Amino acid sequence: xxxxxxxxxxxxIALGVALGVLALVAATTIANLEARGISLGLTxxxxxxxxxxxxxxxxxxxxxxxxxxxxxxxxxxxxxxxxVAALSTILGGFLGVLRISDNPLSAGFARSWxxxxxNSPPILLLLFLYSLLGQVLPVDSAxxxxxxxxxxxxxxxxxxxxxxxxxILLFFTLLVGLVVFVVAGHLASERQKRTxxxxxxxxxAGALVALLIVGLTVALSPGLRLDMxxxxxxxxxxxxxxxxxxxxLIVGLTVxxxxxxxxxxxTGLQSITRGQWExxxxxxxxxxxxxxxxxxxxxFRVIIPPMNSQYVNIVKNxxxxxxxxxxxxxxxxxxxINRTSKAVEGTVIIILVYLAINLTISWVMNQIxxxxxxx
Amino acid sequence: MTSxxxxxxxxxxPDFASPAIVxxxxxxxxxxxxxxxGVDLEVARGERIVxxxxxxxxxxxxxxxxxxxxxxxxxxxxxxxxxVGSELKxxxxxxxxxxxxxxxxxxxxHLSILENCILGxxxxxxxxxxxxxxxxxxxxxxxxxxxxxxxxxxxxxxxxQQRVAIARALCMEPSVMLFDEPTSAxxxxxxxxxxxxxxxxxxxxxxxLVVTHEMGFARQAADRVIFMDQGQILESAPPxxxxxxxxxxxxxxxxxxxLH
Amino acid sequence: xxxxxISSSARGAGLWRSLxxxxxxxxxxxxxxxxxxxxxxxxxxxxxxxxxxxxxxxQTCETAAGACWSFIIAKHSQILFGIYPYDERWxxxxxxxxxxxxxxxxxxxxxxxxxxxxxxxxxxxxCWVLLGGGMFGxxxxxxxxxxxxxxxxxLTVVAIGFGFPSGVLLALARRSDLPVIRLLATMFIEIxxxxxxxxxxxxxxxMLPLLVPEAFxxxxxxxxxxxxxxxxxxxxxxxxxxxxxxxxxxxxxxxxALGLSYWQSRRLIILPQAVALVIPALxxxxxxxxxNTSLVLVVGLFDLISSGKAALAxxxxxxxxxxVYLFITAIYFVLCFGFxxxxxxxxxRSKGSVR
Numbered sequence: 001x002x003x004x005x006x007x008x009x010x011x012x013i014a015l016g017v018a019l020g021v022l023a024l025v026a027a028t029t030i031a032n033l034e035a036r037g038i039s040l041g042l043t044x045x046x047x048x049x050x051x052x053x054x055x056x057x058x059x060x061x062x063x064x065x066x067x068x069x070x071x072x073x074x075x076x077x078x079x080x081x082x083x084v085a086a087l088s089t090i091l092g093g094f095l096g097v098l099r100i101s102d103n104p105l106s107a108g109f110a111r112s113w114x115x116x117x118x119n120s121p122p123i124l125l126l127l128f129l130y131s132l133l134g135q136v137l138p139v140d141s142a143x144x145x146x147x148x149x150x151x152x153x154x155x156x157x158x159x160x161x162x163x164x165x166x167x168i169l170l171f172f173t174l175l176v177g178l179v180v181f182v183v184a185g186h187l188a189s190e191r192q193k194r195t196x197x198x199x200x201x202x203x204x205a206g207a208l209v210a211l212l213i214v215g216l217t218v219a220l221s222p223g224l225r226l227d228m229x230x231x232x233x234x235x236x237x238x239x240x241x242x243x244x245x246x247x248x249l250i251v252g253l254t255v256x257x258x259x260x261x262x263x264x265x266x267t268g269l270q271s272i273t274r275g276q277w278e279x280x281x282x283x284x285x286x287x288x289x290x291x292x293x294x295x296x297x298x299x300f301r302v303i304i305p306p307m308n309s310q311y312v313n314i315v316k317n318x319x320x321x322x323x324x325x326x327x328x329x330x331x332x333x334x335x336x337i338n339r340t341s342k343a344v345e346g347t348v349i350i351i352l353v354y355l356a357i358n359l360t361i362s363w364v365m366n367q368i369x370x371x372x373x374x375x
Numbered sequence: 376m377t378s379x380x381x382x383x384x385x386x387x388x389p390d391f392a393s394p395a396i397v398x399x400x401x402x403x404x405x406x407x408x409x410x411x412x413g414v415d416l417e418v419a420r421g422e423r424i425v426x427x428x429x430x431x432x433x434x435x436x437x438x439x440x441x442x443x444x445x446x447x448x449x450x451x452x453x454x455x456x457x458x459v460g461s462e463l464k465x466x467x468x469x470x471x472x473x474x475x476x477x478x479x480x481x482x483x484x485h486l487s488i489l490e491n492c493i494l495g496x497x498x499x500x501x502x503x504x505x506x507x508x509x510x511x512x513x514x515x516x517x518x519x520x521x522x523x524x525x526x527x528x529x530x531x532x533x534x535x536q537q538r539v540a541i542a543r544a545l546c547m548e549p550s551v552m553l554f555d556e557p558t559s560a561x562x563x564x565x566x567x568x569x570x571x572x573x574x575x576x577x578x579x580x581x582x583x584l585v586v587t588h589e590m591g592f593a594r595q596a597a598d599r600v601i602f603m604d605q606g607q608i609l610e611s612a613p614p615x616x617x618x619x620x621x622x623x624x625x626x627x628x629x630x631x632x633x634l635h
Numbered sequence: 636x637x638x639x640x641i642s643s644s645a646r647g648a649g650l651w652r653s654l655x656x657x658x659x660x661x662x663x664x665x666x667x668x669x670x671x672x673x674x675x676x677x678x679x680x681x682x683x684x685x686x687x688x689x690x691x692x693x694q695t696c697e698t699a700a701g702a703c704w705s706f707i708i709a710k711h712s713q714i715l716f717g718i719y720p721y722d723e724r725w726x727x728x729x730x731x732x733x734x735x736x737x738x739x740x741x742x743x744x745x746x747x748x749x750x751x752x753x754x755x756x757x758x759x760x761x762c763w764v765l766l767g768g769g770m771f772g773x774x775x776x777x778x779x780x781x782x783x784x785x786x787x788x789x790l791t792v793v794a795i796g797f798g799f800p801s802g803v804l805l806a807l808a809r810r811s812d813l814p815v816i817r818l819l820a821t822m823f824i825e826i827x828x829x830x831x832x833x834x835x836x837x838x839x840x841x842m843l844p845l846l847v848p849e850a851f852x853x854x855x856x857x858x859x860x861x862x863x864x865x866x867x868x869x870x871x872x873x874x875x876x877x878x879x880x881x882x883x884x885x886x887x888x889x890x891x892a893l894g895l896s897y898w899q900s901r902r903l904i905i906l907p908q909a910v911a912l913v914i915p916a917l918x919x920x921x922x923x924x925x926x927n928t929s930l931v932l933v934v935g936l937f938d939l940i941s942s943g944k945a946a947l948a949x950x951x952x953x954x955x956x957x958x959v960y961l962f963i964t965a966i967y968f969v970l971c972f973g974f975x976x977x978x979x980x981x982x983x984r985s986k987g988s989v990r
Contacts, residue, residue, distance in 0.1 A: 007812070007813050010813060010816070011813045011814070011815040011816060014813075014815055014816050014819065015815050018819055025846045028845075028846060028847065028848055029845045029846055032844070032845045032846075032848075032849075033845065101659075101660075101663065102653040102660070103653055103654060103659075103660045103663045103664060104650070104653055104654065105654070105663060105664055105667040105668065106663045106664075106667055109667055115972065116968075118922070118971065118972075118975075119922070119967060119968045119971035119972045119975075120926070120964050120967050120968060120971075121926035121927075121929040121940075121967060122926075123929050123930060123932070123940065124929060124940060124960060124963060124964055124967065125964075127940070127944075127956075127960055128956075128957065128960040128961070128964065131956035131957050131960060132957050134956070135956070135957055312829070315831070316830075316831035316832065316833075317831075318831075319831040319833040319834065320833065320930075322833065322933055323932070323933060330831065330833055330834055330837070334837060337841060343841045343842060343845055344842070344845065346841075347838050347841070347842055350830075350834050350837075350838065351826065351830065351834075351838075354829055354830050354831065354834065355826065355829050355830075358829045359829075
């Protein structure tokens with residue numbers, strides 16, 4: 001038998017076996033479903049959900065449809081993922097730099113953090129934090145965190161700007177100020193290209209905007225309202241409240257993920273050969289210029305693939321919250337499947353949703369990678 | 376501004392009245408290992424020096440101390456009347472006047488060739504970008520690869536990369552050029568193109584310190600050849616004398632090993 | 636100055652410089668010293684000074700303001716071994732030691748002979764017999780009473796034991812020239828790696844009753860095990876694929892030039908080298924699997940963490956959850972950290988002793 005024929009036969013067998021198993025499984029599944037009186041179909045998605053979710057970021061009540069409940073669940077997962085990704089990237093980047101500092105205290109601190117993340121299961125960390133909160137927080141009052149924030153068994157409350165009335169003027173001024181700051185920086189870079197000297201426009205713009213914001217706040221303060229949380233026993237009235245479960249999840253996952261991101265940043269920094277530093281110094285660049293122009297751009301390229309996996313891991317680890325009681329997508333889908341008995345459709349939906357989320361993250365990271373190639 | 380072939384007699388003469396580099400009693404330790412011991416060296420303006428010696432003799436360490444990539448533990452190093460020390464502003468000024476070419480090229484892979492060359496002038500000498508680019512293109516012409524200006528280092532051969540590295544260093548308009556084994560990492564057929572560039576530089580009167588095993592270059596371009604062994608300068612002589620009549624036994628042994 | 640004087644004073648000077656040498660180092664030292672000074676006394680106070688130790692009864696904890704270690708002392712056996720009959724707890728202890736020894740033994744490339752597979756089977760059978768009993772004069776203990784650390788280790792070892800060979804096959808399939816096989820393997824690996832383990836456990840739990848005829852339906856334990864094996868095989872496949880890719884092409888070509896068949900060249904030349912290349916990543920995957928087995932608590936199996944939770948339910952004590960979770964974390968830390976350190980030292984020793 002020639003090689004080509006043999007290859008063809010192997011593949012035919014593999015395909016045949018795969019299809020055969022699939023057919024067998026499908027047949028058994030249909031038989032089992034019939035025996036239990038469950039039908040296949042997607043119309044159940046528009047039926048009334050009929051179950052409650054402990055907390056949601058989108059408005060939800062049990063009268064909403066199943067499909068909306070799933071959307072709410074995805075929203076819950078995405079909020080957690082985005083927040084943890086942002087916080088742990090900053091914290092992890094900082095830790096990664098600390099890890100390679102020559103100060104033994106800071107390097108040891110970062111190292112301990114990394115080893116802790118590596119060697120403990122995340123679900124344990126969440127359970128530990130949750131029970132710690134329960135034991136440390138007073139039962140019948142709220143602990144003040146300073147700056148008007150409160151932490152109690154009911155949740156974390158922070159003061160937030162009430163956007164009614166003149167608050168919205170302040171908010172818009174802040175936005176405009178940000179834009180002015182960025183544009184000033186851009187103009188300064190253009191001028192630097194032309195003359196070689198960077199004018200201090202960005203610093204001046206920043207100072208002016210800051211002054212304006214402060215002045216506006218003072219001038220408008222009679223008319224501004226802050227939604228301040230006020231402690232009423234263990235209850236908190238007002239302010240922006242997140243549940244203890246959410247708080248635990250964010251803090252726990254951030255701490256956990258930061259350890260891994262720190263390692264990624266460290267490996268990225270160390271992978272830049274010494275020669276690059278030396279060439280930059282030999283040209284007369286300062287340490288800061290060398291970091292900014294030569295080292296960090298190269299480091300970003302190196303760390304994008306492992307950062308991609310870490311962000312995907314955050315999505316996966318967000319499902320652990322089932323142990324504490326937050327309603328992420330997995331919990332929502334699971335509850336729906338249990339109520340409607342639509343196991344097959346539900347499974348497919350779960351797989352598709354997580355695939356979609358992870359593919360989106362990979363796509364975004366790829367775009368970031370490409371933008372580095374162009375620059 | 377260029378001459379075709381560089382013969383030692385046709386090269387401009389160094390100006391011994393004003394030394395570019397003065398090293399007095401320079402020492403450097405790595406833990407227990409003494410890489411440099413009591414090195415005294417004066418490099419005149421426009422002088423071209425080739426430094427050779429067995430590995431571990433301290434020759435790379437010597438030139439890396441000049442632009443403070445290594446910090447010397449003893450003695451003094453003075454470059455263009457400025458002392459090499461830890462004071463940052465002075466160090467930057469010295470590094471702007473001393474160009475360095477590395478054995479492993481060390482081009483910045485995330486920037487194009489042109490961007491590699493204008494990085495120093497725009498950020499350290501604060502030149503306007505257009506002016507820096509014009510100067511860079513002129514230098515890329517001089518090292519004979521102007522058409523590669525927009526490529527990335529990874530797309531170039533080793534010889535081309537090293538020539539870019541020389542152009543990058545020259546873009547800062549240094550008064551001294553240091554070469555740390557510039558051809559050791561190259562395939563044999565690319566060594567000549569780099570040496571040709573270096574010969575041209577030499578014939579234009581650039582003050583050069585070259586650590587290398589390429590004795591042909593030493594014969595053609597050097598005013599002095601220095602032999603280092605175990606952290607000390609053992610011999611220092613014009614090339615005719617150095618190759619024909621070395622004083623020390625170790626020099627002779629070394630020469631017999633590399634000139635076969 | 637003599638040589639040794641240089642090095643010791645240089646070392647002292649080095650430490651001083653790294654703590655206080657530059658402004659940044661000084662600031663860092665101050666910040667972390669303050670941090671330590673603020674936190675350490677509280678921790679010491681809670682965990683040692685005010686803590687309750689002996690006698691290991693509830694009253695000791697009620698009178699103590701600090702940590703309730705008496706609970707751990709009294710109940711450590713239940714946390715570690717679940718509701719396994721008290722008198723027989725030497726058996727799960729032996730099982731734990733056996734499985735740990737097996738894992739440690741298997742990481743070394745020198746142990747990779749066909750006899751290793753035999754050892755695995757023997758060890759797992761021995762664990763089965765030891766835990767289950769009913770023969771060799773051992774009292775029978777049904778599987779619903781198994782729990783704690785032995786379950787964690789069994790799940791890990793079985794998941795890796797079956798996941799690794801499957802992973803190798805999947806890796807080879809993914810690199811195959813035959814497009815159908817490559818596609819099937821890639822789809823399986825990518826989908827499994829994209830999903831959270833929890834969802835795989837969940838899907839296995841709810842789907843298997845539908846996919847499989849009633850008679851063949853595995854129980855809770857086996858369903859979780861199947862999910863873990865699938866998960867481990869996808870991750871191991873990627874690790875091994877990395878090794879296969881890192882191996883120089885010349886090795887493949889030399890094997891072909893000798894006239895070896897596909898399977899011969901893989902078995903004798905390619906795989907031994909490829910796997911040896913990725914031992915650090917494999918050790919990492921073992922550690923990840925040890926941690927991942929903690930998820931089975933969500934599907935109702937009694938691993939180490941759920942045994943801890945169950946022990947907390949004792950109404951006589953005041954539920955010292957923090958102390959229990961710290962204890963369990965310490966166990967995981969010892970397992971994972973110890974394992975990785977051991978694997979590191981093996982790798983260093985093997986690199987040093989070669990040629």
